[in-house]
Amino acid sequence: MKAAFIAYNQAFVEEVEDVLRQLSIRGFTRWQDIQGRGSKTGEPHLGTHAWPSKNMATLCVVDDYIAPILKKMIQALDHSAPNQGLRVFFWDVVDV
């Protein structure tokens, strides 16, 4: 089992939900109105006057075989709008 942390511009909430639905991922934890900035490029999402957009993050725990598919789909979504900096991070889940 792997935990997937998806950080994205809040305008992409529906797209991300779509991906989860397609992969039948039911359970998730989501944070609204959070801030974030990419390490190298892309627009910051800080909710300030200069950078008014905000981030959202979804954490879901998926089966190991799902993880690469999820990664692929999220990356495809990222390529559609590279400046928005959509990212997914995985790590192992030790116990449930």
Add this chain to the structure above:
Amino acid sequence: MKIYESSVKKPITTAIIFVAVVILGLFSLNKLSIDMLPEIEMNQAIVLVTYPGASAEDVENNVTKALETVLSTVSDLKKITSTSKENVAVITVEFNWGTNIDDAANDMRDKIELVKQVLPDGASNPMILKLSTDMMPVVIYSATADESSQALYKILDEGVANPLNRINGVGAVSISGAPQREISVNIDPQKLDAYNLTIEQIGSAIARDNVNTPGGSIDIGSETYSLRIEGEMKESDLLNNIVVSNFGGKSVFLKDVAIVRDSVQEKAQESYINGKKGATLVIQKQTGANSVDIVNKIRKELPKITKNLPKDIQFHEVMNTTDNIKNSIASLVETVLLAFLFVAIVVFFFLGQWRATIIIMLTIPISLIASFIYLLLTGNTINVISLSALSIAIGMVVDDAIVVLENISTHVEKGARPREAAIYGTNEVGVAVIASTLTIFAVFLPFTMMGGMAGIMFSQLGWMVCIVMAVSLICALTLIPMLSSIMINKDRKSSKLFEKLYSPIRKLLDKFDNIYSSSLSWVVRHKTFTIIAGVLVFAGSILLASRIGSEFIPASDNSQISGNFELPIGANVERTKVIASQFEKVVKEKYPEIITFTYTVGTPSEDDDNSWAQMQTSGSNYVSFRLKLCDIDDRERDIFEISEGLRKELSSYPELYRYNILPGGGGGMTSGSTVDVEILGYDFEETEKIAKEIKDKMSKIKGLRDITISREDYKPQYQIEFDREKLALNGLNVATASTFIRNRMNGMTASLFREDGDEYKIKVRYDRANRQSIEDIENISIYNTSGKAIRLNEVAKIEEKFSPPSIERQDRERIIKVKSTLYGETLDKATANMQAEIDKMDIPSHIGVQIGGTIVDQQESFSDMGTLALLIIMLVYVVMAAQFESLRYPFIIMFAIPFALTGVLVALFLTGETLNMMSAMGSIMLIGIVVKNGIVLVDYINLNRERGMSIVSAVVSGGKSRLRPVLMTTATTVLGMLPMAIGIGEGSELWQPMGIVIVGGLTFSTLITLIFIPTLYCVFASREVKRYRNKNKLKLNRRAV
């Protein structure tokens, strides 16, 4: 959930709410009636006191002064003017605009109560009259007749006036110029003396023979019958056979001493319509009724009424206030529609997308229609003010929508789904949109608190604009995101044809962007030069100011001219009529634009029930006339030019004493300016001399016309002075003797003759042949109690004398006014010239000379507007300071305002318009409108700096990216105003200066803003940075130590 979030998530609810608002708005529109201006409560009341037998000076000292003293303590008082004439005092109390006249009248009544004891015994109870706009006639018809002219009054009264009176909202219908039926008993004084009779005896004989008497009741058997004696005459012929006395054993019949004629009144006002004698029907409305509705109903009813009248009676409309109203409204509606079209073109030009254009343009009808709900709820009407408000707002309502839509599009382009983009896109700009609408509120809300005349005109405008802007803000935050989420998508392909058509525009806009950014980068590197150039441009425009004239309210053409002229006092009606008809013939030949020419000669008879005629000036030497011209589009000369021609024509008649022409018909505020000189002083002769001198000087000043001195001339009259000793010797008193004279000359009403439910007067007096010379008066026999006849010349002397003029006072001081109207010169110049002339004169110190008329109203309004402008500048600054959380940036943005002034002056100079109330109002509105560009620009430059750019690159790239939004919102506002500035149709003269000022000021200020404000920004921002660095350096140094 935020409002835009829920509106996007519930599109049907949102749509239904707006549909409901539109339906309600259209329903209100259907219910609203049309009028010229918002309801204006007149601010004047008149106190009338009669004091029979007192001379003008007695009236002044005993009545007028006492009343003036108490009335001057009434609250909200603006001015007291009074006229003291023989027998009567008229005191006019003027209140500040917006005072509740009912409360004021009550206040006056209380004050008058205090002084009643002091008034002389003979004086009547003071009567208070409130003036109201309802007293002005809504429509005047003229009726001409051939065969039926003798019976015209009865036909009009029964056949026309009564049916018209039944129409809902019609107040009084009065007929003038048609003589009423009267039965006159014309007596031969010689025969009267021969039979030892008096007119009084004959009168009472007639009265005795013309009565119905109830005779009680009688019981016959079991029934009770009432008795009635029908003694009234069935026919006027029967009068002849009345026995008036017994002489030498024989009965003397009325026919023996008099001729009975069943005819029309001797003296009456005569009206001529296009050269034909006829009558005029003056129709007034009930309080609160709507003029346009009434006239529509009358017009519908009149053909039906005419059907039942004799065929030779014809009606013409002489004056109609509502055509002007309808035409003005129609031209404003046209203006609004044109503005809508222009705005649509601009939005499409810049966006290049049909869907986006449609979404944005939807805001206009919704916000405009919603404002009708407000009008209906507050009981207002669709009028020139409310429609102009719409026309002012139309270019501004799309601004918010544009900003929101633009941001949503950007998000969609970046790859977000339209639904989410709509929510978050609106969220990002929501605050900025609210702030920029607040600056508009900051301008228009103070309008609603204005006082005075301007307040009446502009408070409604202020409310309307605020409401329209509020609705547009709500639209921008709910409807626009909702529609964008549905209608906008990323990969929309446009057709090839569209691409072909639009790509040149796109290239043009790109080129603009590049030119602007390169010039901007040059400018920010040559700051000193730019600032000096800007200051020079502003200073140069200030020099223009001296070449622009000023007036109060621009005059407008309503196709009506009225006027009057007088022959020297004492001229009789016949002579006056000849000149009037001569004048009419010449004028109608020279000016084919005239449709109807009506004039009225003579005095209305005293028992006329025509209140309108009684209120007007009249006299045997006095002619008042009224012209109706054809529609403004069908003629080249305007009413002012034609009036000038009429003045020239009248001045060629040497017999005329004075004349006066009122373009616009005198009613309303838009008929041009007046320049009056007020001379305050007690001594009649002294002030009269100065008045004449000033009149001479005024006639030499350019642009002054119709110069008249307000104090009337001494009127010639015959005065009968009784010798009291002789009266007493003959057992007579003054009252009896005067009644005798009055009954013989003026006539006594003996009784009333009834026919078909109407009553006609039976008037007994001397035959006309015996009322033509002083001898006729001298030979009047007066009978004393012992029945002895005494000739008038035995007890009295008849002398020709002059009646002293009436005494006019203003604010408790005697005053003479020299009045004039203005043509072909601006108010400020004429006033300045007049003042210069007055300064040259040698006027004693106890006599005050001041200039009055329109200039006083102008100065008052202009000083009000100055305060208003200051208030608005402060409010706008406050709103901006709150938005930027800074005191510096709003200050930079405020520099757009002086350049707006430059634009205003240049626009006024180029179009030759004057600085007047409308253009001043336009300039005040500009304060809020021009800063909007600066807000957009500085906001984005700040954003760029926060994102880490250097000052110069933040300014240049910010300027480049905001160029289109700035140009777009400016273009929508400017083009929305353009139809107003061009001036379409009737009544547009009034609003044209406002349109010109806003178009000129905004265009110029935007061009300057785009260059000057970025430069100033650089200056201020680099100083800020330097200061910050210096401060930090200091800290470092300390640490080093």
